[in-house]
Amino acid sequence: MRKSFAVLFFAAAVAVAGLGSAAGAASEIAINGSTTVLPFAQSTAEAFMKLRPDVRISVSGGGSGNGAKSLIDGMVQIASMSRAMKDSEINDAKKKGIDPVRHTVAVDCIVPIVHPSNPVNNLTVSQIRDIYAGSITNWKDVGGPDKRIAVVGRDTSSGTYEVWEEKVMKGTPVTPRALIVASSGALVQTVAGNPLSIGYDSLGYVDPKLVKALGIDGVKGTPDTARDGTIATSRLLYMYTNGAPAGDVKAYLDFLTSDDGQRYVAREGFVTLK
């Protein structure tokens, strides 16, 4: 166990060193920011580099705030963010002569899911919050059968939890009794196997054969309601550049928002722009 950890560690160190030395004289684009954006930023960057071997893109994820900060400090060409820049950040940027320009690159939508046998079809945001906070513990309080609710959630460090926290919990802590699973796939599996459960997952991962997606405040989660923001749990994902993008940065953003690029967005469970 311990030895294999060491081997992994060593392999990772070698890999990092290799990546560092491989960066040549070609044009370089650095992207930093949201960990939510990271998976498809990474996969589209790889695909783009295959098309344009002369461009090197390095992608890192330190959170949206960090992304904004590195764009303002001129460390990166693109900041990826899961929220719009705050006024304070825009002011800081202006002071340093940076003109942040916003590009919408994908849509993130999280929907509550239950077992297909559950008669409940719709919940309000405050009902969902009470269920996750542990103050509603029985399905009969929200129009279901007289049975306890098994609350299933994601780890606090996941991007999925982040949206849930931002759009539903709004600072209320999730009950410690909630079952916590480690991946989107495991969450669907868990909810599909338990008639008493409620969970939440990215729209792209919800398989209607296994689980039932609930409406929120009467709105069904679909790509359309996610794009126009009528469902309470959707948000747009952005990339910011300094001024209007040009050259390779523009080429990358064009690729990301094209049909080819959006395929990678869909593959990571997000909703595409069109």
Place this chain on the structure above:
Amino acid sequence: MERAGEIVITTGGPRGARRGARKWGEIVPKGVVTSVALSGIWLMAFIIFFLIKEGAPILKETSLTEIALGQLWYPVSNPPSYGMLPLIAGSAAVTLLSSIMAIPFGVVLALFISDVCPERAREFCKVSLEILGFLPSVVLGFIGMAVIAPHMQMKLELLSGLNMLNASFLLGILILPTIATLSEDSLYAVPQAMRDASYALGGTRCETMFKVVLKCASRGIAQAAILGVMRSVGETMVVLMAAGGAAIIPLAMSDPVRPLTSTIAAEMGETPVGSPHYHALFFMGCLLLFITIALNILVLRIESGGGEK
């Protein structure tokens, strides 16, 4: 061989060269073996150093009492709380329950294979036990999540099938081969004379097995049990998939738990390097390491105790 070599050296020829060859013949293998052995120790020391270096800074953020007795594990909320008691309790609970299930069963199984089972079936039993030991833990975890959990939830009408009982049961299966094969080895090593003596004194088969053979092999069995417990403490995949992951102190077997190992596995990937949360996870790694070292020392003490008597 050795004597022949000496004769060659003393009877002449280019003495120095011969002696040198012999010297290199000793030095090279010795050096290689020593450096390989030392690199293992060095690696171990490095890992311990790394764990402590990355784990200790959490004590700047919070106190040791807060970590040891705090009941809330909310590492990323604002303000964060780093209470690890539910996680430690979760680890202890699944380990204890799985040991209670696996140790008696494993020992009886070992006794069956060594003393009851006919010689021809013995090999078959041993091989099938070893095959059980090859089962990857992720496969067991998946069975727990996809097969056992829904059934347990439906049949027992529990809130969820992902709980302490499910995880402990799977851990028990996982450690059973370790306990049974190692116990069997020490039971089989009990001299036939002991058994014969017992029968000669009028002991029944049952008395011979439980009062003589088991007693003679008790040290080996204790070691086997501790090695099983150690595996149970450190196992990650099964508890990550089947234990439920709720950071609460379990009060019933149907409660979900979140052991230390699964917390590290689930949270490390998306934790910013250098944050208090990151250090807290390494601190858990230290805790696990110390538990394992303590169990290891226990095994060594049982072994040396056996030598004295």
